[in-house]
Amino acid sequence: MPTEPPAPSGRPQAARPGRKLGPVADSVGSVHRAWLDPLRGSYRASGLTLNELSTRLLFAKSKLSELLRGVGLYPRWEIVHMLAGELGMPSSPLYRLWRQAAFEAHKNNDWVENCTDHKPILTTAPTTPPLEHRAFRELVENDYSLYAQTFLDDDQRDAAVSDTFDILWLSWNDALASYDARHFSWNVLRATVMSRTPHRDGRPELGRAAFDTVALRSLSEPDHHMNQVTESLELFTAMSRLPAGQLDVMVLRRLCGFPPETTSALLGASLATVRSDERHAIRFLESVLCPPPSTEGTTS
Template identity: 65%
Template sequence: MREAYFASGRTLSDLGTRVPLAKSKLSELLRGIGLYPRWEIVCSLSVLLDMPYAPLYRLWRQAAIEAHKSRDWIDRSTENTALTTTYPAPPLEHRALCELVENDYLLYAQAFLPDDDQRDSAVSDTFDILWLSWNDGLGSPDIRRFAWKALRATVMSRTPHIDGRPSLSQAAFDTITLKSLTDEADRIDQMAETLELFRAMSWLPAAQLDVMVLRVLWSLPTERVAGLLGVPPAMVRSHERHAIHFLESVLCPPETEGTPL
């Protein structure tokens, strides 16, 4: 909404004459500080800034729940706003992209958010964010890369972190290798190795981590990963090589020669 405000050329004084909110409070809202805004305020601004209604409302409602607003507060915040059950459809290209990547986005989100509701919500919110910023995405070098950045930011904002690193431990239980093992002893041994691997993976740079999650955890082909990230296949292979080199140095360090005194 702040970006739409800057692009509109409007001033706070102009908005203040059309929105029932003091100019200082409008400034706080557009800077993302202060109290969580009622929907009627956000809706009024969305009309003035020509923002899509449906994705903004869904994001507002989800964020209100995450901010621990009660259902009663949410309902009261919308009672003075005419809600409609028919929403304008997103751009055709947006819908096509979402249909193309949805299943793979869900797999990525599941690696960090094992709860189904959290996973589905993260992907749904990503698509709404993408709809709101669609023109920016079209103006970017690659719409697929733009969309992936939106997904990653959304998932990471909800992922538990340990010492600043995203936790992948729960994802170890979903690996294809483990699911293929039937012997219990083999499963236990593999589980220990997998947990150690994912702990080490959390140290990887963002691009290498994403490639390893998609390639190692879900065994997606290189070309498919490249399409999701919006980068050439050669870059995916490079990220994978560097990541494997780092992981091998951590998990299988070279033995030191001689015996220390």
Template identity: 60%
Template sequence: MPFESQVPAPQPAHARPGRKLGPIADTVGSSHRAWLEHARDSYLASGLTLNELGLRVLLAKSKLSELLRGLGRYPRWEVIHRLSVELKMPVSPLYRLWRQAALDAQKTYEWVQRSSDKAALATPHSHPPVAHEPFRRTVEGDYRRYAQAFLTDASRDAAVDDTFDILWLSWNSALASPDIRRYAWKILRATVMAKTPHLDGRPELGSAVFDTVAISRLTGLAERAEQMTESLCLFRAIGRLPDNLQDVMVLRHLCGNTVEKTSALLGVPPPTVRSDERHAVRVIFPPPESEGPIE
């Protein structure tokens, strides 16, 4: 199986003395959370206490705790860079995710530049793991087509780029997972959904109607309007499906992938894809109720 995991799962870190690190604050945005979760994981795996790590990154224990929970002001890159060095986190993907989260937090480009100028001089360019780039080349086009069903072009590209940066940060965990393809797909879906407009808690696929093959082949305005109305209803129905059924329908019917290609992208067996597709079709187009015996 391509990209099959090759290393055993990491052992849990030994319990450390002191107060347990609190959870990430509910107010933390999705782009901030994307890199913060991996910084926390790296800290928990390091075996260091907050006090020990704070001494190394020149940050008070209370401020370090706030940083790792997403409390207070958004942190400057100089601090995150020192943290990445001590926790042995790859700098390049971490910086890109930190920068995007800073902009999402309404920080200006000037603030981002001032915050990272000094650290940038001492930051060597890091290279992704050997298997990361071949994997990216294999799936990137399909990831962009999936994201296109939910997002505008700019948001689509940002979501896919963030996906591969998050995958780089968590590459060891990906290798230890049962299937790298499934692990990476979960990152993609979470990243795309975080950027997707939602209605009543479910993602909207409305923008995808303009990219369907059926509409592009229609020339008459009346035909286009009729088809668009039908497609919008269909997309709303797909948006209400459970996650696994929704992904199969998007990949199969909006992206035009075969069962085998969909299976490879999701990291699930082909029979699972066929079963999910059948189930989704029954949900979207329920069979008519039986009229019962005629008296």
């Protein structure tokens, strides 16, 4: 169970002269953004300008700007690797995310391999994440997997959790500088899971959870089984309408079976917030699933 968050690093925010970096393009895919956002964060924290990076890397400033905004063609690993090296970012998690995003951008395996195999400088030998990152992962990885499994199949669940810790590795200084690293990390997990979760009318689908509940696994009579499926699907449809915080509390508390204290630690939220979110969520679900009887048409 996660208890105390890692201590903040106190890293100062560097100032930079010149034009502010433009926003990420709307067309950027979820996995591409997973490595691009930390790269942009490292760039902002470095204090370096695009002019300085262009001189060091012998790469056009306009192309660096496009890379950092996700504009134009998907970038080759060579320039991403060189830019990350100037910014002090670890190559292993960055490469894994870059590779996934290349396939998301419809690059084939030959293109990906040709971007990495032909130059010694582009090797991606494993590196070791910070000790605090490794310790934090050991504490929460299984719990993160239980949450992700509510929304995703096994392969997607494992990929989402692995990507979460790669993103955290790339953003670890930001996590430590945040007011609560557990809350920062949970937001990364949630964004990663939701980017892979099927949505309907803008709401995440929890259909998988209906077939994984303890109640369903314990039933042996087919009629009871079908009734439970119907009731569960109605419940999960209603749950999908909850605000993000309330939905997470209900998933952790009612589907994963965590006590309030563990839920609080995982979310990086106070116990009072967890209990309040749970009360409001239950009140809403009861109003949807068990509405009061209508008095329309009655006479006194």
